[in-house]
Amino acid sequence: MIPVSAPVERPFLTVDDLAVAFPTEDGLVRAVDGVSLSVEKGRTLAIVGESGSGKSVTAQAIMGLVDKKAAQVSGEIWLDGQELIGLPQDEMQALMGSEIAMIFQDPMSSLHPFYRIGDQIVEAIRAHRSVGRAAARQEVLEMLRHVGIPAPERRIDAYPHQLSGGMRQRVMIAMALINSPALLIADEPTTALDVTVQAQILELIQRLQGEFGTTVILITHDLGIVADVADEVAVMYGGRIVELASAAELYTQPEMPYTLGLLSSVPRMDQKLPERLDPIRGNPPSPISLPKGCVFEPRCNYSDRTGGASQTTRPELLESRPDHFVRCHLPAEERQRISKEVLRVLDGGAP
Amino acid sequence: MLAYLVRRIVGMLLLLFLLSITVFFLFSLLPGDPARLTCGKSCSPQIVEANRHRLGLDEPALTQYTKFVAGLFVGRTYSADSPDPIECSAPCLGYSFTRREQVLSLIARAAPVTFWLAIGAFLLWLTVGISLGIFAALRRGRWPDRVVMGISMVGYSLPSFFIGLVLIFFVIIKWGFLPFPSYVSPFENPVQFFQTMLLPWITLATLNAAFYMRLTRNQVLEVFGEDYVRTARAKGLPERRVVVKHALRAGLTPIVTAAGLDLAYLLGGAIISENIFSLPGLGSLAIGSVIQADLPVITGITLVTATLIIVMNLVVDMLYAVVDPRVRVG
Numbered sequence: 001m002i003p004v005s006a007p008v009e010r011p012f013l014t015v016d017d018l019a020v021a022f023p024t025e026d027g028l029v030r031a032v033d034g035v036s037l038s039v040e041k042g043r044t045l046a047i048v049g050e051s052g053s054g055k056s057v058t059a060q061a062i063m064g065l066v067d068k069k070a071a072q073v074s075g076e077i078w079l080d081g082q083e084l085i086g087l088p089q090d091e092m093q094a095l096m097g098s099e100i101a102m103i104f105q106d107p108m109s110s111l112h113p114f115y116r117i118g119d120q121i122v123e124a125i126r127a128h129r130s131v132g133r134a135a136a137r138q139e140v141l142e143m144l145r146h147v148g149i150p151a152p153e154r155r156i157d158a159y160p161h162q163l164s165g166g167m168r169q170r171v172m173i174a175m176a177l178i179n180s181p182a183l184l185i186a187d188e189p190t191t192a193l194d195v196t197v198q199a200q201i202l203e204l205i206q207r208l209q210g211e212f213g214t215t216v217i218l219i220t221h222d223l224g225i226v227a228d229v230a231d232e233v234a235v236m237y238g239g240r241i242v243e244l245a246s247a248a249e250l251y252t253q254p255e256m257p258y259t260l261g262l263l264s265s266v267p268r269m270d271q272k273l274p275e276r277l278d279p280i281r282g283n284p285p286s287p288i289s290l291p292k293g294c295v296f297e298p299r300c301n302y303s304d305r306t307g308g309a310s311q312t313t314r315p316e317l318l319e320s321r322p323d324h325f326v327r328c329h330l331p332a333e334e335r336q337r338i339s340k341e342v343l344r345v346l347d348g349g350a351p
Numbered sequence: 352m353l354a355y356l357v358r359r360i361v362g363m364l365l366l367l368f369l370l371s372i373t374v375f376f377l378f379s380l381l382p383g384d385p386a387r388l389t390c391g392k393s394c395s396p397q398i399v400e401a402n403r404h405r406l407g408l409d410e411p412a413l414t415q416y417t418k419f420v421a422g423l424f425v426g427r428t429y430s431a432d433s434p435d436p437i438e439c440s441a442p443c444l445g446y447s448f449t450r451r452e453q454v455l456s457l458i459a460r461a462a463p464v465t466f467w468l469a470i471g472a473f474l475l476w477l478t479v480g481i482s483l484g485i486f487a488a489l490r491r492g493r494w495p496d497r498v499v500m501g502i503s504m505v506g507y508s509l510p511s512f513f514i515g516l517v518l519i520f521f522v523i524i525k526w527g528f529l530p531f532p533s534y535v536s537p538f539e540n541p542v543q544f545f546q547t548m549l550l551p552w553i554t555l556a557t558l559n560a561a562f563y564m565r566l567t568r569n570q571v572l573e574v575f576g577e578d579y580v581r582t583a584r585a586k587g588l589p590e591r592r593v594v595v596k597h598a599l600r601a602g603l604t605p606i607v608t609a610a611g612l613d614l615a616y617l618l619g620g621a622i623i624s625e626n627i628f629s630l631p632g633l634g635s636l637a638i639g640s641v642i643q644a645d646l647p648v649i650t651g652i653t654l655v656t657a658t659l660i661i662v663m664n665l666v667v668d669m670l671y672a673v674v675d676p677r678v679r680v681g
Contacts, residue, residue, distance in 0.1 A: 065584060089590075097587035109578040113677055114600055124586045159676045175586070 010078050011038035012215055013062070013183060018075035018085075020057050020066055027288040031057040033239040035075075036317075039232070041182075044209065044216040046230035046247070048223055048262065052284045054239035055219045059185045061085075062217070063102050064092045079183060098128040101176035105188040107168035111160035118144075118156035121175045128179050143174045147204060166197035173204060180212055187219045202229055224266045227251055235259050238285055238295035241317060245324040252343075255326045255335040258296050260342045294329060302338060306330055352672075352679070359668070363661055370661075374653050375416050378646055388644050389448045405430035406448060419445065444654070445647030447640075454651035457636060461620075464534055465632035468625065469617035471548055472555035477610060480560040481603065484567025489594070491572060499564055506561030515554040515627035522550060532628045551628045555621050559613060567606060574602035604674050608667050615663030619656030 020032040032054040039045040047055045060066050062077055064084065077084040079100065084092065104110040112120060121143070122136045131139070137156070144152035147170040160168055169189060176184060186205060190198035202225060209216050218229060226233055226247060233250045235243040235258065243256040254260055261280035282299040285291060294310040297303045303310045306329035317327040320335070328335060386403035387394070403409050407418060407429065418427060422443035429437040429446055439446050444454040487499035522528045529546050537544040574580060575598055583597040584590075620634030629635070633652060640648035672678045 063585060065581060093587045093589060095587065096585055102585045104578060104582065106578060110582045112579040112583070112597055112601070114604075114675060123588070127586055127588050161677050172582075175582075 010081070012041040012080055013217075014038040014076075014078040015058070015062065016076040016078070018058065018061055018077065019073070020054075020061050021072045022070060023072070024288075029287045030239050030290070031071075031287055032061065035236070035239075035241055037234050037241065037244065039215055039217065041215055042209070042213050043231045044206075044218060044229055046218045046220060046226040046233045047236055048220055048226060048233055049236035050221055050284050052287065053236040054287075055221075055236045056187055058236070059102070059187050059217060059219050062183075063100055063185055064096050065102075094128070097124055097181075098179040099181055100183045100185065101179070101181040102185040102187060103169070103172045103176050103189050106192040107165065107172045108160065108192070110172060111168060113160055116157050116159060117163070117171045121171070121178055124175050124178050139178065140174070143178050144171070147171075147174045147177075147208070148200075149174070165193050166200065169193060169197075169201050170204065173201075173208070177208055177212065177214070181214065183215045183217070184209070185217045185219070188221070189218070190225065191220075191222075198225070205229075222266075223262050235262065238290055239287060240295065240327065241325070242296065242327045243325065244317070249321075249324055253321070253324070253336070254339055254343075255320055255324070255332075256296075256328050257300050257302050257330070257335075257338070260339060261299075264342065264346060294327075302330060302334075305334060356669075359665055363665060366661055367658060370657050371420065371654060372416065374650055374657070375419060376412065378650050379412050379415070381646075383644055385644065385646050402448070405433060444651040447645050447648050449640075449643050449645045450648070454647050457648060458633065458651055458655055461631055461633045461636040463536065464630050465618060465620050465625070465634065467537065467544075467548060468551055468555065468621060468630060468632055469614060471552040472559070472617065472621075473610070473614045475552050476556035476560040476563055479556070480563025481567045481606065483560075484564045485571055485599065487564065488568045488571035488575070496568075499568070503561040503564040506557045506564075509557065511554050511558060512623050512627060514557050515550070515624060518550045518554060519627065532630070534630050547628070547630075551621075551624050551630060554627070555617070555624045563606070563610075566609065567603070570602040570605060571598060574598045577601070604671070607670055607674060611663050611667035611670065612660070615660045618659050618663075620652070 015035055015037050018032055018035045019030070022029040022031060035054070035058055037045065037047075047058060049055045057066065061073060062079075062084070064087075066073055073085055075085065079095075082095075084095070087095075111117065118137060118140050121140045122133065125131055125136045125139060141152050141156060144156060149155050149167060149170050155163065155167070160171070163171065169192075173189075184205075189205065190201050193201060205216065205218075206229060208214065218226070220226060230247045233243075233245060233247050234241045235250075235256065237258050243250065243254065243259045245253075250259065251263075254263060258280070265279050280299055281301075285295060285298065291297050291311075293312050294300070294303070294306075294315050297310040300310065309315075309329040313329075315327045315329045317325050320326040320332055326335065330338070384399075386399050386406060386408050389402040389406070390398055400409075407415055410418075421427060422439060422441070422445070424441055426441035426443045427439050429439065437446055439453050442455065444458070446453055447457060450457060483499045483502070487496040490496045523531060529549065530543075532547040532550070533543070534547055535543050577598075579601070580593060580598050583593045588597075618633075620632055620637050622634035622638050624630070625632045625634035626638060633656075636648065637652045639645075640652070
């Protein structure tokens with residue numbers, strides 16, 4: 001007999017049936033619709049998807065940045081045994097920036113243009129800990145050096161516009177990690193940066209994750225950077241997770257046609273493709289009027305092989321292999337056959 | 352910064368020079384004979400010619416202009432060759448033969464009235480406009496927002512002469528809350544000063560308050576969408592601090608610019624408000640001079656007002672650089 005009050009053992013971060021909808025004049029925008037996922041402590045989960053797939057809104061909901069006056073949020077988010085969605089505003093604020101921290105896509109616009117970067121980081125410290133100004137400043141210097149900013153004692157009094165893009169993102173990372181958060185959400189942290197800087201920033205995040213034992217959620221649209229960084233990958237489409245697997249498995253045995261499409265859209269320098277890149281046709285669906293059946297159906301190359309099911313009913317996210325979940329009407333053998341074919345073409349083999 | 356300042360001041364002086372030429376020649380092109388206007392109906396042609404000579408109006412326009420500019424720096428003497436020459440000491444902005452007084456002393460007498468009127472209205476409209484604008488922005492889409500925007504719309508639609516007359520009719524005549532306006536300096540009789548200025552301030556501030564409500568609301572809402580405000584929230588700062596230190600600091604900065612220029616514009620005289628409340632300010636002086644075709648005064652007021660606006664422009668730019676580090680140059 002298990003007593004009713006026995007604590008449930010949950011992974012470090014567990015999102016359960018999260019839904020975020022924004023009422024607009026044109027109708028209800030279901031930005032996130034039934035997302036469930038979990039991450040163990042110290043691991044990295046990548047959430048991948050196109051613009052409008054709901055990946056950023058999922059991140060913002062975890063971070064507590066979704067305005068509950070403007071949006072309807074339901075479901076549960078458990079962080080280290082504490083449920084976040086039902087938390088009062090002041091208790092959530094106490095976690096934001098200390099237990100959970102976030103870095104954003106564009107470091108230029110994410111830093112306040114009127115304040116010196118040092119002061120902005122000091123503010124983050126003093127929002128959560130009673131540290132004196134001088135001690136906080138010392139801590140900031142230390143952290144700036146740690147994230148690889150040369151001559152931090154000079155840069156600490158710089159304004160954001162006086163720094164380069166890569167430096168600004170390092171400042172954002174320093175600010176996010178200054179209170180040693182348990183969870184770091186990186187929302188497209190490299191998208192606004194030069195290619196040469198992108199790799200440095202990703203390496204930095206990985207190195208710091210190792211040092212601090214931080215759990216990381218990496219939001220990106222670029223499957224190319226996920227392979228090196230993530231332990232697990234959730235592919236999102238139309239506000240739902242359509243495929244969830246370990247990074248190794250997702251790259252070797254992807255099953256959902258949308259994931260295959262994303263993989264086909266990554267340019268590869270090491271291969272000479274027999275044909276041109278094969279992007280996913282069409283555009284993501286409007287979140288106001290989603291297709292009745294499978295949300296990906298209008299853009300899917302294989303929907304005719306589902307016997308019409310993809311046009312009428314929403315598929316469930318089911319376990320196709322151990323720890324590999326797929327939301328697709330295609331029979332498993334069919335999916336795996338298509339997957340092998342596509343991967344062979346991508347690897348330069350004959351179709 | 353210093354080099355920039357010097358550059359701006361040189362540019363400003365150049366602009367003032369061009370401006371003085373434009374104003375001077377524009378007014379000399381006006382139809383009507385200023386000499387003819389210096390004496391009444393029974394003016395004989397001899398007197399008109401004599402006055403023309405005394406005013407220097409018989410000289411070529413260019414000479415008149417150089418004498419005017421010279422007068423600004425070293426002063427000048429009108430009709431030096433006559434038995435009763437008129438001294439106009441530097442800086443001489445001209446001499447009003449209609450009022451028999453130096454233009455500069457006319458302006459110096461009227462300017463404080465306009466100054467107090469403009470400053471009071473400025474403070475009133477900034478306080479009301481910005482606070483209601485922020486209030487509306489923080490309650491976007493709900494009824495307080497709608498009420499404020501409604502007030503703004505009404506304030507925007509009411510012409511100031513109408514507001515002024517309605518206020519006089521009810522507050523002074525019908526209810527007798529305030530005595531009839533009669534201007535005194537605030538240092539002489541503060542109570543009477545406030546009693547006199549209260550309604551003109553309201554009249555003058557209404558339009559701008561309405562405008563600033565809207566401007567502030569839109570600015571603040573725009574800034575709330577900025578990424579750095581999201582960053583401030585993500586730091587876990589209390590909402591109050593997010594709003595005041597992060598959103599408002601950035602959102603209100605452009606309003607500094609608008610406010611500075613609007614104030615400069617008002618300092619040139621609020622013609623309608625001053626007239627309704629019979630305040631002897633620059634606006635009243637200007638309109639009186641236009642009616643009497645008192646060219647030297649009109650020229651003087653135009654130049655002083657334009658100078659004020661140009662100087663305020665520079666001040667606003669300097670202020671902006673203090674507030675926004677991105678603007679700092681050099």
